[in-house]
Amino acid sequence: MARCTKCSYLLMLLPKRSKYKCAKCSSLFPQIEIDNKEFREWNQRQRLHDIENIKPEKKPRKRLSDEERKRRTKESAKRWRENNREKCRELSERSYYKNRDKILARKKIYRQEIKDKDRVRRKAYRHKQINRTRQLARIHWWRQKQKALALRELKNIEEEAYNANIFISPLTSVHYHLLWHFFIKFLNRIML
Numbered sequence: 001m002a003r004c005t006k007c008s009y010l011l012m013l014l015p016k017r018s019k020y021k022c023a024k025c026s027s028l029f030p031q032i033e034i035d036n037k038e039f040r041e042w043n044q045r046q047r048l049h050d051i052e053n054i055k056p057e058k059k060p061r062k063r064l065s066d067e068e069r070k071r072r073t074k075e076s077a078k079r080w081r082e083n084n085r086e087k088c089r090e091l092s093e094r095s096y097y098k099n100r101d102k103i104l105a106r107k108k109i110y111r112q113e114i115k116d117k118d119r120v121r122r123k124a125y126r127h128k129q130i131n132r133t134r135q136l137a138r139i140h141w142w143r144q145k146q147k148a149l150a151l152r153e154l155k156n157i158e159e160e161a162y163n164a165n166i167f168i169s170p171l172t173s174v175h176y177h178l179l180w181h182f183f184i185k186f187l188n189r190i191m192l
């Protein structure tokens with residue numbers, strides 16, 4: 001709102017005369033002069049207002065945590081690699097030949113570590129169910145025995161067969177069923 005430059009009272013516009021008149025001291029001012037002044041003041045206020053409104057956006061950059069910074073670095077490196085595949089391949093190739101021994105040594109250590117870890121893990125697993133482990137070991141041992149016995153029996157039968165003197169003795173041992181298909185095969189062979 002325009003004010004009188006002499007007494008600061010509110011001015012009234014007299015449109016027909018294109019003048020402002022002070023309601024208190026009756027001074028007259030050309031409309032254009034007051035309007036220009038008003039405009040300049042408004043403009044000034046507007047600029048200040050804008051600056052204040054922009055200020056919050058210009059707040060200082062937030063300090064990033066180490067984690068966040070690492071994540072951003074990783075991301076930007078990834079973007080770079082995606083945009084420079086050829087260059088990236090070339091660099092990695094060059095670095096490989098330059099550090100070949102180191103890389104191979106590191107891989108060897110890594111494999112050894114994996115192996116050790118696996119060994120420890122498997123040992124722990126066996127110990128966790130020690131009864132089952134022992135049972136499996138006994139079964140394995142007996143299977144080996146059974147197999148040896150079966151092979152010996154088969155050999156005996158074969159020898160008898162070559163003697164053209166087939167004598168099938170009933171097999172009473174527990175491994176009879178295991179032997180059966182060997183036996184059938186064998187019979188087929190000598191009968192054909």
Ligand SMILES: [Zn+2]
Nearest residue numbers: 004007022025
């Ligand atoms: Zn006045």
